[in-house]
Amino acid sequence: MRVAVTGATGRTGGEVLEEAVARGYEVVFATARNPPASPAHGVDVDASEDFEALVDEHEPNVVVDFTGPDSCVAYAEACADAGVAFVTGTTGLGDDQQAALEAASDHIPVLQAANFARGVQALLALVGDAVAALPGYDVELVEAHHNGKRDAPSGTAEAMLDAVDDARERHDVDAGDAAGERVHGREGESLREPGEVGVHSLRAGDVPGEHELVVAGNHEELRLQHRATDRGVFAAGALDAADWLSGRDPGFYAFEDVVAAGSADMVGTDDGQVPGDAGGEQ
Numbered sequence: 001m002r003v004a005v006t007g008a009t010g011r012t013g014g015e016v017l018e019e020a021v022a023r024g025y026e027v028v029f030a031t032a033r034n035p036p037a038s039p040a041h042g043v044d045v046d047a048s049e050d051f052e053a054l055v056d057e058h059e060p061n062v063v064v065d066f067t068g069p070d071s072c073v074a075y076a077e078a079c080a081d082a083g084v085a086f087v088t089g090t091t092g093l094g095d096d097q098q099a100a101l102e103a104a105s106d107h108i109p110v111l112q113a114a115n116f117a118r119g120v121q122a123l124l125a126l127v128g129d130a131v132a133a134l135p136g137y138d139v140e141l142v143e144a145h146h147n148g149k150r151d152a153p154s155g156t157a158e159a160m161l162d163a164v165d166d167a168r169e170r171h172d173v174d175a176g177d178a179a180g181e182r183v184h185g186r187e188g189e190s191l192r193e194p195g196e197v198g199v200h201s202l203r204a205g206d207v208p209g210e211h212e213l214v215v216a217g218n219h220e221e222l223r224l225q226h227r228a229t230d231r232g233v234f235a236a237g238a239l240d241a242a243d244w245l246s247g248r249d250p251g252f253y254a255f256e257d258v259v260a261a262g263s264a265d266m267v268g269t270d271d272g273q274v275p276g277d278a279g280g281e282q
């Protein structure tokens with residue numbers, strides 16, 4: 001696969017570049033806004049302002065993007081012009097930016113995911129099940145990320161909140177008068193209204209990403225939590241997505257489609273085994 005990586009000097013793009021090289025993919029170019037003088041993971045990093053020319057010159061099968069909302073949309077549009085598939089994990093897009101990204105998928109395959117960890121796909125299903133099974137319970141969401149994250153709440157939190165709303169609607173849950181209302185943090189006199197969902201964003205240190213939904217009532221508490229313990233999980237998922245997307249028809253795809261298609265090579269071990277699994281031939 002001929003892959004290009006944008007945001008290649010970033011926390012996540014850097015992991016994508018490293019994993020792409022480790023997998024033996026042909027990294028045809030990598031970009032950053034302020035490219036470093038020396039190669040990263042053996043790949044020269046070019047200035048992102050040359051993106052269109054680089055696409056024309058190197059003809060990647062797919063571009064993998066972890067940058068910011070403006071650049072994500074600009075790259076998607078350039079890929080649409082060049083007929084190159086586009087995978088993005090960039091979060092924090094506004095409504096117009098989201099519409100522009102989706103419009104690009106009229107011409108090319110586009111895959112967008114707020115979170116490329118497979119466990120988060122399972123979490124989203126569990127969130128819907130829990131909310132449907134526990135009508136009348138209070139729902140609160142807490143997410144934690146590193147101190148360099150720009151958007152709040154996180155894209156994953158937004159997806160979890162959508163899963164709460166969808167489940168309440170689909171299962172006709174009478175959640176209370178404030179159903180659908182999101183309350184971001186609380187201070188002062190602010191009594192909780194039935195149905196509202198409190199959303200709390202922590203930004204500290206180097207936390208790769210944690211999300212927890214609390215469903216509580218009737219003298220009990222259910223907590224559904226996902227923790228990314230290393231950013232490599234995002235890089236691996238994004239490259240699995242790139243592999244799956246490359247060569248597909250134009251359209252707007254989700255990471256759910258990739259997860260449904262098959263299991264992952266396990267990251268974090270040299271031999272592809274699940275850590276701690278001693279079974280099988282070595």
Ligand SMILES: NC(=O)C1=CN([C@@H]2O[C@H](COP(=O)(O)OP(=O)(O)OC[C@H]3O[C@@H](n4cnc5c(N)ncnc54)[C@H](OP(=O)(O)O)[C@@H]3O)[C@@H](O)[C@H]2O)C=CC1
Binds near residue numbers: 148
């Ligand atoms: N979907 C998922 O699974 C995940 C999504 N993310 C999302 O990915 C995005 C990037 O996060 P993270 O890696 O922490 O960010 P970083 O700030 O660590 O890195 C961003 C990278 O993008 C480049 N960049 C930033 N803005 C622009 C721009 N306007 N034009 C061109 N290049 C730009 C930066 O270059 P330079 O430093 O030179 O400015 C840098 O290389 C965020 O939206 C985050 O939420 C993150 C992890 C997982």
Ligand SMILES: O=C(O)C1=N[C@H](C(=O)O)C[C@H](O)C1
Binds near residue numbers: 149208210
């Ligand atoms: O910015 C990050 O770091 C992350 N962003 C994504 C999000 O906004 O949900 C995914 C992951 O949690 C890491």
